[in-house]
Amino acid sequence: MTETTYIHGTTQSEQARLATLNRLTNGPFIEFLGVTPGASVLEVGSGLGILAIEVAGAAPDVQVTGLERSPEQLVAAASHPRVTFVEGDAHKLPFADATFDLVYCRYLLEHVAEPGIAVAEMRRVTRPGGRVAVMENDTSLVRVDPPRPAFQAIWAALARYQWQLKGDAFIGRRLYRLLKDAGFEQIELSLQPEVHWSGSPHFRAWLENLAGNLDSARAGLVESGSCKAEQLAYAMDELRQLADRSDASGTFAWNRAMAVR
Numbered sequence: 001m002t003e004t005t006y007i008h009g010t011t012q013s014e015q016a017r018l019a020t021l022n023r024l025t026n027g028p029f030i031e032f033l034g035v036t037p038g039a040s041v042l043e044v045g046s047g048l049g050i051l052a053i054e055v056a057g058a059a060p061d062v063q064v065t066g067l068e069r070s071p072e073q074l075v076a077a078a079s080h081p082r083v084t085f086v087e088g089d090a091h092k093l094p095f096a097d098a099t100f101d102l103v104y105c106r107y108l109l110e111h112v113a114e115p116g117i118a119v120a121e122m123r124r125v126t127r128p129g130g131r132v133a134v135m136e137n138d139t140s141l142v143r144v145d146p147p148r149p150a151f152q153a154i155w156a157a158l159a160r161y162q163w164q165l166k167g168d169a170f171i172g173r174r175l176y177r178l179l180k181d182a183g184f185e186q187i188e189l190s191l192q193p194e195v196h197w198s199g200s201p202h203f204r205a206w207l208e209n210l211a212g213n214l215d216s217a218r219a220g221l222v223e224s225g226s227c228k229a230e231q232l233a234y235a236m237d238e239l240r241q242l243a244d245r246s247d248a249s250g251t252f253a254w255n256r257a258m259a260v261r
């Protein structure tokens with residue numbers, strides 16, 4: 001069984017959150033990918049296609065395919081002459097073996113029912129000597145100061161709720177094992193940091209992204225009994241208040257892996 005409910009959904013406000021997250025994280029991630037001229041690239045779980053389009057512009061003559069399960073995300077994606085979007089499932093990629101020079105996914109494996117199958121599929125469609133790159137969440141790494149106890153409680157409830165949906169909010173810490181089990185030998189791990197504080201350029205947007213994660217899962221969190229609507233509203237408010245303080249800060253780190261087929 002490889003069907004999951006996508007915890008964030010595809011409302012306009014969620015798509016706006018995803019676009020903001022792209023603005024916060026695309027630069028270092030594209031540097032990490034090290035796209036080479038003329039490369040044939042696949043993004044699995046391409047969402048709104050914002051990253052895929054930036055990857056196409058990262059080096060001359062790069063061709064990018066974005067594979068995405070949700071028709072709503074595909075409709076909202078912009079277009080680019082060297083980017084093609086395809087509807088499909090990460091568990092069963094509709095591509096022949098050894099098709100791409102570089103295959104990557106970002107913020108995807110936490111949402112799929114069988115991440116091991118998804119990674120094996122990514123390996124299958126990569127040419128021998130080609131590379132597979134992954135960047136994923138481990139939501140336990142979020143730190144804010146001054147402490148936000150109501151937010152922390154609901155943040156933990158969100159991870160438990162995601163687990164009920166067959167996702168894994170902590171999958172970032174499992175990347176090495178997932179890639180090893182898929183048959184990769186050369187695997188390198190790294191972190192992409194988020195470091196923000198009162199007055200730093202992206203502190204407010206980073207806090208908004210955290211609050212947006214809760215907001216987009218609101219209906220499911222409440223209907224599943226994970227928390228009450230009032231608790232959720234209080235927690236989001238408590239978190240957002242940090243943006244207006246002069247003494248607040250927050251950190252996080254995305255888990256990354258790069259492997260050679």
Ligand SMILES: C[S@@+](CC[C@H](N)C(=O)[O-])C[C@H]1O[C@@H](n2cnc3c(N)ncnc32)[C@H](O)[C@@H]1O
Pocket residue numbers: 006018022044045046047048049050051067068069070073088089090091105106107108111112
């Ligand atoms: C958080 S978004 C990330 C989008 C994009 N990778 C980015 O970095 O902006 C995750 C995306 O994965 C898609 N997704 C979830 N499960 C999938 C699956 N089994 N196959 C393909 N896409 C899937 C969702 O519809 C969503 O658009």
